[in-house]
Amino acid sequence: MSTSTTPLSAAPTTRRARSAGPGAMTLLALEVRDEMRIIRREPAALFFSVLMPVMFYMLFVALFGREMPTGASRPVGTFMLATFGTYGAIVATMMNPGISLATARENGWFENVRVSPVPVGVHLAAKVVATVPFVAGILVAMTAASAALGVLEVSVTEWLALMAALVIGSQSFALVGLVVGALASPNAATAILNAIIMPAAIASGLWFPLETMPAWVSTVATFLPTYHLAQLAATPLGGGPWMTHLLVLIAFTGVAGLAAAAAWRRADA
Amino acid sequence: MTDRPDPLRVRDVRFTYPGAERPALDGVDLDVRPGECLALLGPNGAGKTTLIRTITGMRAPDTGTARVAGDDPRWATTRSRIGVMLQSTAFPSHLTVRELVEGAAARAGRTARDVDDVLAEVGLEDLATRRSHRLSGGQRRRLQLARALVVDPTLLVLDEPTEGLDAESRRATWDHLAARRDAGMAILLTTHLVAEAGEVADRVAVIADGRIVANASPEVLVDGLPDRTIHLATDVPLDQARSLSGVDHVTATAAEAGSRSTLSITTRHPEGILRSLLASDPDASDLRVVGASLEDAVLAITADHPTRDVVDRPGGADARPGGPSRRSPTGPATMPVATATTTTSAETAPTGTDRTPARLTDRTPA
Numbered sequence: 001m002s003t004s005t006t007p008l009s010a011a012p013t014t015r016r017a018r019s020a021g022p023g024a025m026t027l028l029a030l031e032v033r034d035e036m037r038i039i040r041r042e043p044a045a046l047f048f049s050v051l052m053p054v055m056f057y058m059l060f061v062a063l064f065g066r067e068m069p070t071g072a073s074r075p076v077g078t079f080m081l082a083t084f085g086t087y088g089a090i091v092a093t094m095m096n097p098g099i100s101l102a103t104a105r106e107n108g109w110f111e112n113v114r115v116s117p118v119p120v121g122v123h124l125a126a127k128v129v130a131t132v133p134f135v136a137g138i139l140v141a142m143t144a145a146s147a148a149l150g151v152l153e154v155s156v157t158e159w160l161a162l163m164a165a166l167v168i169g170s171q172s173f174a175l176v177g178l179v180v181g182a183l184a185s186p187n188a189a190t191a192i193l194n195a196i197i198m199p200a201a202i203a204s205g206l207w208f209p210l211e212t213m214p215a216w217v218s219t220v221a222t223f224l225p226t227y228h229l230a231q232l233a234a235t236p237l238g239g240g241p242w243m244t245h246l247l248v249l250i251a252f253t254g255v256a257g258l259a260a261a262a263a264w265r266r267a268d269a
Numbered sequence: 270m271t272d273r274p275d276p277l278r279v280r281d282v283r284f285t286y287p288g289a290e291r292p293a294l295d296g297v298d299l300d301v302r303p304g305e306c307l308a309l310l311g312p313n314g315a316g317k318t319t320l321i322r323t324i325t326g327m328r329a330p331d332t333g334t335a336r337v338a339g340d341d342p343r344w345a346t347t348r349s350r351i352g353v354m355l356q357s358t359a360f361p362s363h364l365t366v367r368e369l370v371e372g373a374a375a376r377a378g379r380t381a382r383d384v385d386d387v388l389a390e391v392g393l394e395d396l397a398t399r400r401s402h403r404l405s406g407g408q409r410r411r412l413q414l415a416r417a418l419v420v421d422p423t424l425l426v427l428d429e430p431t432e433g434l435d436a437e438s439r440r441a442t443w444d445h446l447a448a449r450r451d452a453g454m455a456i457l458l459t460t461h462l463v464a465e466a467g468e469v470a471d472r473v474a475v476i477a478d479g480r481i482v483a484n485a486s487p488e489v490l491v492d493g494l495p496d497r498t499i500h501l502a503t504d505v506p507l508d509q510a511r512s513l514s515g516v517d518h519v520t521a522t523a524a525e526a527g528s529r530s531t532l533s534i535t536t537r538h539p540e541g542i543l544r545s546l547l548a549s550d551p552d553a554s555d556l557r558v559v560g561a562s563l564e565d566a567v568l569a570i571t572a573d574h575p576t577r578d579v580v581d582r583p584g585g586a587d588a589r590p591g592g593p594s595r596r597s598p599t600g601p602a603t604m605p606v607a608t609a610t611t612t613t614s615a616e617t618a619p620t621g622t623d624r625t626p627a628r629l630t631d632r633t634p635a
Contacts, residue, residue: 021378022377027345027376030375030376037368038361038362038363038364041363042362108355108356108357108359109357109359109360112355112357112359115326115353115355116373117346118345
């Protein structure tokens with residue numbers, strides 16, 4: 001071509017002025033705000049994802065929560081904040097981003113995201129970050145229920161440590177949701193994620209103590225990241241060594257991240 | 270020479286889908302200049318969607334470059350200068366019209382100040398607080414347009430923009446865009462409505478088999494097609510009309526017994542044919558002679574390019590040669606707008622060079 005004004009030879013000043021779009025954090029904030037609006041304006045969805053785990057917790061506390069485990073100084077109901085909290089947290093982090101991504105891919109909105117100035121990574125990160133208030137809400141509601149049922153024996157520090165473990169630790173589970181959301185239709189994504197969450201919850205002892213189940217379930221549990229998240233969350237309440245659980249979760253995050261990248265490449269092809 | 274790069278410059282872009290035998294884009298060159306509206310036309314599977322995806326930054330080409338205002342559309346900052354109206358009219362539910370338009374402005378680094386103006390421009394000012402899932406199809410189209418315009422784009426990409434709009438809304442849309450074009454905004458348009466492209470585009474690029482096979486003003490494209498069609502009601506039998514010298518093709522509209530049939534005669538020499546017809550039947554009536562339409566021209570151009578099979582892909586139809594496509598026979602290029610004309614063109618496919626598209630490029634000198 002005769003006009004040889006190549007893009008890169010443009011005057012540096014012009015270039016800088018033109019490139020000065022919003023930074024990644026601004027874009028993330030805009031995306032998170034929209035995700036939160038969408039979540040907030042769907043009261044039915046909000047009701048189910050917050051209230052269901054909490055009611056589930058209350059039911060189990062009413063049945064078993066007042067027992068004192070041998071050698072422990074607080075009721076089972078307090079420990080169940082870690083196990084049922086894990087359950088509620090992973091439902092929120094896996095379901096919301098996964099189904100929302102699958103829906104956007106199916107109805108075509110996701111194409112609009114890809115042609116927008118928001119990098120896809122920022123858009124997906126926003127879906128994950130938007131689950132934080134959700135998870136926190138579930139845990140606060142569970143704690144309130146625990147207190148109301150009279151099984152809450154925990155110091156503020158212990159409670160904050162438990163919250164931090166669950167809020168931060170559950171974020172890597174959003175990657176699993178995104179893998180499924182990148183590959184499946186919305187209906188299939190819902191089914192697949194439930195098919196992952198339910199067995200994992202049972203086999204990790206999130207609903208019933210592992211001691212009440214066959215021995216092999218405990219063996220299976222040690223391979224499940226959900227088990228390690230619950231154990232990590234229970235550490236401030238007087239659990240055992242926590243380093244292994246943390247390392248397993250970090251390794252899981254790495255594997256889930258690779259799977260998400262592979263799923264994305266496949267969806268993008 | 271210029272201190273501002275063209276809104277769109279595509280150079281020798283090639284792209285082959287993984288596993289495909291043939292490239293979807295096979296050396297595409299395309300420019301759109303400030304204020305210009307370029308219509309990209311071509312059969313399904315010709316590469317339109319792939320090219321749009323490349324230009325809007327969804328896809329990186331295997332080789333070659335696509336530049337919007339001089340920058341790579343794969344960069345997020347470049348995309349803040351592209352307004353895009355895709356075929357899908359989906360929005361996240363529960364967000365309001367205003368939030369969606371403000372959001373588009375904010376993500377492109379624009380202030381929300383212009384939002385009211387843009388809402389008024391597309392006629393959504395009264396629906397600003399309505400949530401997107403409560404909008405009608407036409408309102409969703411206008412919302413898409415508002416989101417594309419609020420970033421004050423250098424390049425506006427419209428993928429089937431008036432699909433689902435009535436004639437009035439369609440006209441209104443193009444009226445709004447005219448003012449923007451006067452201010453220098455460039456438009457890249459794809460549409461199945463070839464007549465619409467002829468009305469609004471300064472230039473028409475025809476893509477077939479992943480290549481731009483014609484790139485000229487609608488007038489030049491039509492002038493390249495010397496065919497005229499004579500329509501008349503006459504007693505002259507079909508066979509006699511066919512035997513006239515210079516006749517390319519004749520179709521007869523079935524007549525009721527005893528009444529005259531209507532002949533449609535395609536020819537490049539309408540004067541001589543008319544004289545012969547009127548000599549045979551001085552009472553011939555309802556006479557009309559029409560020139561080729563842009564649609565005819567585009568069909569003629571694409572007919573010279575054997576198309577590949579079309580496989581629908583989620584998110585847009587495009588060619589995925591190989592795989593399942595081997596099962597279906599290769600057919601002639603079909604424009605979705607094609608009616609009976611398709612058959613006519615195919616039957617009368619010229620042996621000469623009159624329709625050779627190579628001559629139809631009138632690239633403006635850079």
